[in-house]
Amino acid sequence: MNSPESLSELDDFARQCIHSQDHPEDIHKFQPFYCSACKSAALKLTIEHHTGSEEWDFKGIVWGECTTCGYLNRLFTFTGDSRQPLREERPVCECGGRDFMVGLCERTEGEQGIPGFFDEGVMVGKCTLCHRNRVFVYTD
Numbered sequence: 001m002n003s004p005e006s007l008s009e010l011d012d013f014a015r016q017c018i019h020s021q022d023h024p025e026d027i028h029k030f031q032p033f034y035c036s037a038c039k040s041a042a043l044k045l046t047i048e049h050h051t052g053s054e055e056w057d058f059k060g061i062v063w064g065e066c067t068t069c070g071y072l073n074r075l076f077t078f079t080g081d082s083r084q085p086l087r088e089e090r091p092v093c094e095c096g097g098r099d100f101m102v103g104l105c106e107r108t109e110g111e112q113g114i115p116g117f118f119d120e121g122v123m124v125g126k127c128t129l130c131h132r133n134r135v136f137v138y139t140d
């Protein structure tokens with residue numbers, strides 16, 4: 001599941017989610033996540049939504065628990081002292097699987113190859129059992 005083909009498919013899916021084809025001048029960076037302790041790509045997510053979080057603009061913390069060694073990794077944080085935790089979500093695939101290969105694709109405005117401002121992003125995953133892709137959170 002940790003193959004370059006799987007990562008490439010996940011990258012393509014993430015780019016489709018944020019319509020990268022409509023922004024050819026912009027920079028689209030894809031970052032896969034791995035356990036920082038053992039480098040495994042299979043993670044169980046906990047998405048901690050904080051005040052101000054919207055479907056299209058996530059605020060909070062995304063945690064990834066390594067399915068190999070159990071280490072808890074902080075994958076993504078966009079919150080602050082003024083925000084309070086609201087709820088937690090533990091994604092489950094349609095097939096019942098909880099283990100995902102996870103990545104983040106972010107678009108930075110670019111003009112003639114010169115980076116500008118962050119525009120939007122998406123955190124996506126591929127189920128390690130059935131290989132379905134899904135969106136976890138959008139950032140704006």
